[in-house]
Amino acid sequence: xxxxxxxxxxxxxxxxxxxxxxxxxxxxxxxxxxxxxxxxxxxxxxxxxxxxxxxxxxxxxxxxxxxxxxxxxxxxxxxxxxxxxxxxxxxxxxxxxxxxxxxxxxxxxxxxxxxxxxxxxxxxxxxxxxxxxxxxxxxxxxxxxxxxxxxxxxxxxxxxxxxxxxxxxxxxxxxxxxxxxxxxxxxxxxxxxxxxxxxxxxxxxxxxxxxxxxxxxxxxxxxxxxxxxxxxxxxxxxxxxxxxxxxxxxxxxxxxxxxxxxxxxxxxxxxxx
Numbered sequence: 001x002x003x004x005x006x007x008x009x010x011x012x013x014x015x016x017x018x019x020x021x022x023x024x025x026x027x028x029x030x031x032x033x034x035x036x037x038x039x040x041x042x043x044x045x046x047x048x049x050x051x052x053x054x055x056x057x058x059x060x061x062x063x064x065x066x067x068x069x070x071x072x073x074x075x076x077x078x079x080x081x082x083x084x085x086x087x088x089x090x091x092x093x094x095x096x097x098x099x100x101x102x103x104x105x106x107x108x109x110x111x112x113x114x115x116x117x118x119x120x121x122x123x124x125x126x127x128x129x130x131x132x133x134x135x136x137x138x139x140x141x142x143x144x145x146x147x148x149x150x151x152x153x154x155x156x157x158x159x160x161x162x163x164x165x166x167x168x169x170x171x172x173x174x175x176x177x178x179x180x181x182x183x184x185x186x187x188x189x190x191x192x193x194x195x196x197x198x199x200x201x202x203x204x205x206x207x208x209x210x211x212x213x214x215x216x217x218x219x220x221x222x223x224x225x226x227x228x229x230x231x232x233x234x235x236x237x238x239x240x241x242x243x244x245x246x247x248x249x250x251x252x253x254x255x256x257x258x259x260x261x262x263x264x265x266x267x268x269x270x271x272x273x
Contacts, residue, residue: 006054008157008164008181010034033163035183037088040064043100044092053157053164053182054089056191057082060182061091063194067221070103071095074197133248136228139172139207144231146174147209148255155211157181167192171206185212186221193225203227214240214253223247231255236263 011029018024038052040061052060061080065071076099083090095103147170154176158164167188168179178201180191189210196203207229208222214232216239222230223243230244231252241263244251251263 006034006036008034008053008055009160031160033157033161033183039085039088039090041090041092042070042103043095045104049088050184050187052184052187055157055182056180056195057089057091059180059191059194059198060187061093061194062197063190063192064187065093065095066197067190067193067224069224070106071099133223133226133228134204135248136204137172138250139229139252143170143172143174143207144252144255144260145257146170147176147207147231148233148257150174150176151179151209151211154179155181158211164188166211168209169196169201169206170209177201177206185210186217188212189218189221193221196225207231209233209255213237214251216240216243219243219247219249219251223249231260 009031012032013027013029015023015027016025034053035051036054038050038054038057038060039046040048040050042065050064058080062074062077065077071077076096078094078096081092081094083092147168150170151166151168154168155164155166158166158181164181164183165185165188166179166181167185169177169192171177178192178195178199180188180195182188182191189208192208203226208225208227209231210218211233212218213234214230214236216237218232219230219240220243227249229250229252233255234253236244236251236253241251243249244263252260253263254261
C-alpha cells in the first residue's frame with residue numbers, strides 16, 4: 001500500500017524570465033505542489049475523482065465521507081485502503097453494512113469534481129440540508145490573533161511551494177491543534193475534519209481557520225463538524241453568510257493581523273479590532 005503521506009512537493013526546473021530580455025541564466029529547481037487525481041471508492045464502488053495533494057489521505061477519506069454525509073460517525077468506517085494505479089491513486093473506504101446500503105441507495109457518483117459540494121446533484125431539491133450548530137461562548141479576539149500568527153508559521157508545504165491552501169483547528173485560546181494542507185481548499189478542510197474525527201477532538205473546544213475564500217461549501221463542511229466559529233483569511237460569498245447565519249456559525253472573515261470582519265446575526269455585523 002502506498003504511503004498516505006507521499007511527497008506533497010516535487011522539483012521543477014525553470015529559468016528566470018525578464019520582460020526586456022526573455023529567459024536568462026541557468027535552469028534551477030523550484031518546488032511545486034504535487035497535484036494527483038485521487039479516485040475515492042466506497043466499498044469498491046467509484047464515487048468521485050478529486051485533484052488532491054497526496055498527503056494525509058486517510059484523513060481526507062474520513063473527512064470527505066463525513067462532510068458528504070455518507071457516514072455519521074467514525075464507527076461507520078471499517079477501513080481505508082490506498083492503492084496506486086497508472087492514472088493516479090485509489091482510496092477505497094470500507095463502510096459498515098448499514099452505511100454501505102444507505103450509500104448505494106443514494107446512488108450519487110461524481111467524476112472530475114473539484115470539491116464543490118453541489119457538483120453532480122440532479123435537482124435543487126438535493127441541496128445539502130442545513131445542520132444547526134449548538135450555541136457556544138464567543139471566541140475571544142485575542143485568540144483569533146494568536147491563531148493567525150500560528151498559521152503563518154505552520155504551513156510547511158505552502159512555504160515551500162506557495163501554491164496550497166491550509167485548514168487549521170485551534171483551541172479556544174488560539175493554540176494550533178491540527179493543520180492540513182492541499183491544493184484544493186475543500187480538500188484541506190476535509191483532511192482537517194478527518195484528522196479531528198480520528199483523534200477524537202470535540203468541536204466545542206475550538207474554532208476553524210482557513211486560508212482560502214469563505215464559500216458556501218466551506219461553511220457547510222464546518223457546520224457538519226459542528227464548529228461554531230469559522231475564520232477565513234479571505235472574503236465570504238453571499239451564500240456563505242446566509243448559510244452561516246442559518247446554521248448558527250459565526251464567520252470571522254478578511255482576517256488580518258490587526259482586524260477582521262465578523263458576521264454573527266442577520267441584524268448585526270461589526271469589526272473585530
